[in-house]
Amino acid sequence: GEDVEQSLFLSVREGDSSVINCTYTDSSSTYLYWYKQEPGAGLQLLTYIFSNMDMKQDQRLTVLLNKKDKHLSLRIADTQTGDSAIYFCAERQSGGSYIPTFGRGTSLIVHP
Amino acid sequence: NAGVTQTPKFQVLKTGQSMTLQCAQDMNHEYMSWYRQDPGMGLRLIHYSVGAGITDQGEVPNGYNVSRSTTEDFPLRLLSAAPSQTSVYFCASSYGGAQSTDTQYFGPGTRLTVL
Secondary structure, eight states: OOSEEEOSEEEEETTSOEEEEEEEOOTTOOEEEEEEEOTTSOEEEEEEEETTOSEEEETTEEEEEETTTTEEEEEESSOOGGGOEEEEEEEEOSSTTOOOEEOOOEEEEEEO | OOOEEEEOSEEEEOTTOOEEEEEEESSOOSEEEEEEEETTTEEEEEEEEEETTEEEEOSOOTTEEEOOSSSSBOOEEESSOOGGGOEEEEEEEEOOSTTSOOOOEEOOOEEEEEO
């Protein structure tokens, strides 16, 4: 099975909060990341959380980490049309190549 | 800094042709990677390098070759293009290592169509 799993689509109304969920399999993951990909562009890092943290907040973004359930979420407050993009969850395991493993990405569609 | 650059941006090949996708970074990153992105499949790692002269296979290496003769450059070679290699290809780099957050810096992508 996949190392990192995400739902493929999320549709929200402008001004609402968006919550994008991710599950991962490696309990020894050290860093977990959220990347954003706008149409026709490469991925850009949104935020990351270290595995000894439960929560990280950065302006409209809140990342929650539940290590017991191996569950990561990204909450975007007051979602805007400019937030429409694909959001990728990724994990970096504690050993091996240090190359992160990416999920399939969640397409966030924000409608008026 | 230009960051990670990729050329070309678009390419159309015929089945059986060969070509090289170029990737360069000017951030003195040790780690570089090639991914392909297909609809519904997310990003899949093709090959990666942890330093000049060192490369290794990722999840989907068949049909692709890489080399890393300098820290800056990491070209991806398609030896004999097949329609299944139609995809968007992304190069990424990072500082690497156990003490690093390993934030990946991505290039803008190369959109390849194989007819």
